[in-house]
Amino acid sequence: MTVSTVRRLSMPMELEERPVRWRIGLLALATDHTLEHDVARICGGDEIAVYVTRVAFANPMTAENLRAMGPRLTQAAELILPDEDLDALAYGCTSASVAMGDEAVAAAIQAAKPGAPVTTPSAAACAAFEALGVRRISVLTPYPREVTAPFGDYFAARGLEVSSLCCLGIEDDRDVARVSPASIVEAACEACVPNAEALFLSCTALRAAEVAARLEDKLGRPVVTSNQALIWHAMRLAGCDKRVAGYGKLLL
Numbered sequence: 001m002t003v004s005t006v007r008r009l010s011m012p013m014e015l016e017e018r019p020v021r022w023r024i025g026l027l028a029l030a031t032d033h034t035l036e037h038d039v040a041r042i043c044g045g046d047e048i049a050v051y052v053t054r055v056a057f058a059n060p061m062t063a064e065n066l067r068a069m070g071p072r073l074t075q076a077a078e079l080i081l082p083d084e085d086l087d088a089l090a091y092g093c094t095s096a097s098v099a100m101g102d103e104a105v106a107a108a109i110q111a112a113k114p115g116a117p118v119t120t121p122s123a124a125a126c127a128a129f130e131a132l133g134v135r136r137i138s139v140l141t142p143y144p145r146e147v148t149a150p151f152g153d154y155f156a157a158r159g160l161e162v163s164s165l166c167c168l169g170i171e172d173d174r175d176v177a178r179v180s181p182a183s184i185v186e187a188a189c190e191a192c193v194p195n196a197e198a199l200f201l202s203c204t205a206l207r208a209a210e211v212a213a214r215l216e217d218k219l220g221r222p223v224v225t226s227n228q229a230l231i232w233h234a235m236r237l238a239g240c241d242k243r244v245a246g247y248g249k250l251l252l
Contacts, residue, residue, distance in 0.1 A: 020049040025080040025089040033177035038227040060171040066096040077112035087238035094121035117237040121226035124233035138196035166191035176205035212248035
C-alpha cells in the first residue's frame with residue numbers, strides 16, 4: 001500500500017537559538033590537505049562547530065600567487081552560514097597572511113562578516129608567544145627562501161626576536177602535506193637554535209601539530225605550529241577555553 005497524502009504534524013516545536021554553543025568559520029586553501037584534519041581532532045566534541053569554505057590558490061608558492069587570494073576572501077567568507085553570526089573566523093594560510101598583512105586579511109573577511117573577530121596563523125602565533133611569555137624564537141617554514149624571508153621582519157615588527165630562520169624550499173603546498181612527521185621532527189631539531197625560547201613551525205599544510213608535544217619533549221621548550229595556534233586563538237576569540245592534551249603546551 002502506498003500513502004499519497006502527507007499529514008503535517010501540529011505538535012508545538014521548540015527552536016533553539018543555535019545547535020552548538022560556539023560557531024567558528026574557517027577559510028582553508030583549496031589545496032590544503034591538513035588543516036581540516038587538525039581542526040577536527042582538536043575541536044572535536046559537541047560544543048564547537050567549525051564551518052569550512054575553500055579559497056582558490058594557484059601553485060607555485062610565490063608572493064604574487066599568495067597575494068592573489070586577497071580579493072577572493074570576502075566571497076569565500078560570504079559562503080559560511082550566510083546572514084548568521086559567527087563567534088570567530090580563521091584564515092588558513094600563514095604565508096599569505098604575512099604577504100598580505102593580517103589587517104588586510106581581516107578587513108576582507110569582515111566585509112562579509114562584520115563584527116566577527118578574525119585571526120590568521122601568523123597573528124595567532126604572535127598571540128601564542130605572548131601567552132607563553134616568549135620573545136626569542138626560531139622559525140622553520142616549508143616554503144621557498146623568498147616566501148620565508150619576510151617572516152623575519154614580520155615577527156620583528158611585533159616585538160619578537162628571530163634567532164634563526166630556516167626553510168625547506170618546497171614550492172607546491174600539496175607537497176608540504178606529504179612531508180613525514182619524522183622529517184618534520186628532524187628538521188625542527190636542526191632549525192631550533194640553543195638561545196631560542198620557542199620554535200615556530202609555519203604552514204597550515206604541514207603536519208606539525210601532531211608532533212608538537214613530541215618536539216617539546218625533545219627540545220625542552222614550547223613549540224607553536226600554524227594549525228595549533230590558529231585553532232587555539234580562534235577558540236579563545238570565540239570565548240571558548242577548551243583544553244586539549246597532545247598538541248603542545250599552548251593548548252593545555
